Amino acid sequence: MKMFTDNQEQRQGFEGQRDELVARLKAIPFFQQLAQPVQAQCLSGKKAWFLDRAQLVEMVGMEKAQFDILWDLWSQHSHIHPMSFYRMEANGRGSGLDNDTDRSYLTTAMLICTGILEAATDKMVEISPDVAGVRQGLNSKFSPGPKSNRPQ
Incomplete structure (x- = not known):
């Protein structure tokens, strides 16, 4: 405002x-x-x-120590920190060129995030059980939100 x-x-x-x-x-x-x-x-x-990070991690059933490792790893690769430069190699790592190592990092990140999203969605259904009947898995559609966001 x-x-x-x-x-x-x-x-x-x-x-x-x-x-x-x-x-x-x-x-x-x-x-x-x-x-x-x-x-x-x-x-x-x-x-x-309204919850802190540790509470949110606990709610999705992830161990805090496990989360902290991922947080540190992903932060090092997404911010300008020494690790992100240290891990760049002559074979294209960190340059945007396709390579097996970066592909495996991306795959691992997507699998971990999928697990977190599934656990978070299950928790949302647990908290608001009235939405369970409309849950359609891969066929679910995202609501555009407030009426003013919807196509005219």
């Missing part, structure tokens, strides 16, 4: 969307069961989550 103080039209659009999202959030039984300070934190719009 702060970004659009000078553009009344955009500000009003975002205010309307905010009001719609707040109303939808307040109607969710799981949200209603959260402690008032947590609800206030969620409604403030300052944070996209």
Whole structure:
């Protein structure tokens, strides 16, 4: 909202969307069961989550030590850290050229992320069992969100 103080039209659009999202959030039984300070934190719009990383890792059933290893490894390869330079080799590693090692890293990352997403989805269904009936696996479709996002 702060970004659009000078553009009344955009500000009003975002205010309307905010009001719609707040109303939808307040109607969710799981949200209603959260402690008032947590609800206030969620409604403030300052944070996209209310649990810390360790709590989220625990919720998906991953060992914290295992997660920390992946976090360190992937951070080293996605940020400018010494490891990302150290691991570059003359055979194309780290240059964007196709090679077996980078392909195996990508495959491993996708498999791990798939497992995390499956566990997170199962947890969402556990928390909101009314969605279990519409869950369609690979045939599921992503909701476009608020009505204003939908094609006219």
